[in-house]
Amino acid sequence: MSVKLALLALLETEPMYGYQLRTEFEARTGSTWPLNVGQVYTTLTRLERDGLVEPAPGAEGAEADGQSQQRYRLTDRGREEVAAWFTTPVARTQPARDELAIKIALAVTVPGVDVGALLQRQRTASMTALQDYTRLKRRAGDTDGDLAWSLVLDSLVFAAEAEIRWLDHCETRVRRAARERGERGDSAAATTPQPATQPVEQPTEQEAGR
Amino acid sequence: MSAVLRLSGVTRTHGTGAAEVHALQGVSFAAHAGELVAVMGPSGSGKSSLLTIAGGLDSPTEGSVEVEGVDLTALGATGRARMRRTSIGYVFQGFNLVPALTAAENVALPRELDGESARAARSAALAALDEVGIAHLADRFPDDMSGGQQQRVAIARAVVGSRRLILADEPTGALDSETGEEVLRLLRARCDAGAAGVLVTHEARHAAWADRVVFLRDGVVVDESGSAPVERLLDERPAR
Numbered sequence: 363m364s365v366k367l368a369l370l371a372l373l374e375t376e377p378m379y380g381y382q383l384r385t386e387f388e389a390r391t392g393s394t395w396p397l398n399v400g401q402v403y404t405t406l407t408r409l410e411r412d413g414l415v416e417p418a419p420g421a422e423g424a425e426a427d428g429q430s431q432q433r434y435r436l437t438d439r440g441r442e443e444v445a446a447w448f449t450t451p452v453a454r455t456q457p458a459r460d461e462l463a464i465k466i467a468l469a470v471t472v473p474g475v476d477v478g479a480l481l482q483r484q485r486t487a488s489m490t491a492l493q494d495y496t497r498l499k500r501r502a503g504d505t506d507g508d509l510a511w512s513l514v515l516d517s518l519v520f521a522a523e524a525e526i527r528w529l530d531h532c533e534t535r536v537r538r539a540a541r542e543r544g545e546r547g548d549s550a551a552a553t554t555p556q557p558a559t560q561p562v563e564q565p566t567e568q569e570a571g572r
Numbered sequence: 573m574s575a576v577l578r579l580s581g582v583t584r585t586h587g588t589g590a591a592e593v594h595a596l597q598g599v600s601f602a603a604h605a606g607e608l609v610a611v612m613g614p615s616g617s618g619k620s621s622l623l624t625i626a627g628g629l630d631s632p633t634e635g636s637v638e639v640e641g642v643d644l645t646a647l648g649a650t651g652r653a654r655m656r657r658t659s660i661g662y663v664f665q666g667f668n669l670v671p672a673l674t675a676a677e678n679v680a681l682p683r684e685l686d687g688e689s690a691r692a693a694r695s696a697a698l699a700a701l702d703e704v705g706i707a708h709l710a711d712r713f714p715d716d717m718s719g720g721q722q723q724r725v726a727i728a729r730a731v732v733g734s735r736r737l738i739l740a741d742e743p744t745g746a747l748d749s750e751t752g753e754e755v756l757r758l759l760r761a762r763c764d765a766g767a768a769g770v771l772v773t774h775e776a777r778h779a780a781w782a783d784r785v786v787f788l789r790d791g792v793v794v795d796e797s798g799s800a801p802v803e804r805l806l807d808e809r810p811a812r
C-alpha cells in the first residue's frame with residue numbers, strides 16, 4: 363500500500379501534523395493497516411525532499427515529547443500527484459504473493475499432507491474472520507467517516523467470502539480427484555468411501571509424482 | 573445458557589438396502605437462548621434434514637431431539653404439531669404464505685389454530701408485523717407484496733407470540749442481497765432478544781451473521797467456527 367499517496371491525499375483537506383495524519387488515516391481505514399508515527403515522519407521527510415509537500419507557515423514549533431512538531435501542506439506538484447492518483451486505476455501487475463494459494467498448491471503435491479484437514483481448518487479461520495468483520499459492520503453507523511470505514515470493511519468481507527468459496531472449490535476438486543483415483547483402482551480407493559470424518563481424501567504420492 | 577434446541581446422536585436414513593441414503597449420521601448439535609447458529613454445507617449435505625427434524629416436521633431414525641426440554645421423539649404427531657405452533661417458528665425459502673389470507677391473518681393463523689381468540693391472535697399478529705417493520709401492510713394479500721415484504725410476513729409468522737426457537741431454511745435464497753441482509757438483521761434481532769435461531773444457508777456472507785457456524789458434509793458435522801465467546805468483540809475502531 364502506498365503510504366506516500368495516502369498521506370498526500372489526506373493533506374488535500376488541510377495542512378496537518380504528522381501525528382494528525384496518522385490519526386486521520388486510521389479513522390478512515392479503521393486501523394486495518396496500522397501506521398506507525400515513525401513511518402509517517404520518514405515519509406513526510408521524503409515527500410518534502412521530492413518537493414511534494416512543504417512546511418506550512420505558522421503554528422510550528424509546538425513541543426511534544428521533546429520533538430518539534432511541523433505542520434505540512436501540499437505543493438502544487440503534490441496536488442497534481444493526488445489528482446493523478448484519483449484518476450488512474452490501481453495497477454494490476456503481478457498478483458500479490460498469496461501464501462494460502464501457494465500453501466494449498468504445495469499441500470496437494472507434497473506427500474503426506476492431510477489436505478482435507480488443512481482446507482477445513484483454513485475455512486474455519488476465514489469464517490471466523492468473516493464473522494468478526496460482519497459484527498463490526500453491523501455496528502458501523504451512517505456518518506461520512508463511517509462510510510469510509512464501512513467500505514473498507516466491505517472489502518474485507520468480500521475478500522474473506524471469496525476465500526471461503528475458493529476453499530470449498532478446492533475441497534470439491536480434491537475429493538473428485540481422490541474419487542477418480544479410486545475408480546482407476548489406485549490404492550487410495552480403500553479409504554475413499556468414508557468422507558464423513560475425513561471430508562477430503564489425502565492426495566497420495568501418486569499425485570505428487572504427476 | 574440453556575439449550576433451547578438439542579439434537580443428540582441424530583441419524584436419518586431414507587430407503588433400505590442398496591437404496592439406503594443417510595441424510596444425517598450421528599449429528600449432535602445445540603442452539604442456546606440468545607444465539608444464532610448457522611448451518612452451512614453443499615447441496616445434499618443434510619441441512620434441510622437437520623432443520624426439519626429440529627422443527628418436528630420429520631423424525632430421526634435414531635437419536636433424540638429436545639426443544640425447550642421436551643423430547644419431540646417421545647411425542648405423538650399431535651404433540652409435535654402443538655410444539656410447532658407454540659414453540660417453534662419456521663421460515664422457508666419460498667415464504668409459504670397462504671395466498672387467500674392477508675398478512676395479519678397469515679401471522680395470526682398458528683395462534684388461532686391453537687385456540688386463541690381471533691381478537692387476541694390478531695393483536696399478537698400486529699405486534700409481530702410491527703417488529704419486522706410492516707405493520708402498515710397488515711391487510712394486504714401476499715400477491716400484492718414484494719418478495720422482501722412476503723419474507724417479512726413469514727418471519728413475523730415464525731416469531732409471533734413468544735416462540736423461542738426460530739428455524740430458517742435458506743430464508744434469503746429468493747431475495748436480492750440488500751433485502752436478504754434485512755432478513756438477517758431481523759433474525760439477528762430476535763436472537764439478540766433471547767430466542768435461539770438456526771439459519772441454514774450456503775452463503776458464507778450470510779452465515780457470518782451467526783455466533784457459530786456449523787459445517788455439514790455428507791450428513792456429518794465436520795467443523796464449527798466462532799465458538800469463542802462473543803465478547804471478543806473488536807474495539808479496533810479508533811476513537812475519533
Ligand SMILES: Nc1ncnc2c1ncn2[C@@H]1O[C@H](COP(=O)(O)OP(=O)(O)O)[C@@H](O)[C@H]1O
Nearest residue numbers: 586593594595614615616617618619620621622
Ligand atoms: N425423502 C427423502 N428420500 C430420500 N432421500 C432423501 C429424502 N430427503 C433427503 N434425502 C437425501 O438426503 C440427503 C440430504 O438432503 P437435504 O437434507 O435436503 O440436503 P441439503 O438441504 O443440504 O441440500 C440428500 O442426499 C438427499 O437426496
Ligand SMILES: [Mg+2]
Nearest residue numbers: 619620621741
Ligand atoms: Mg436444503
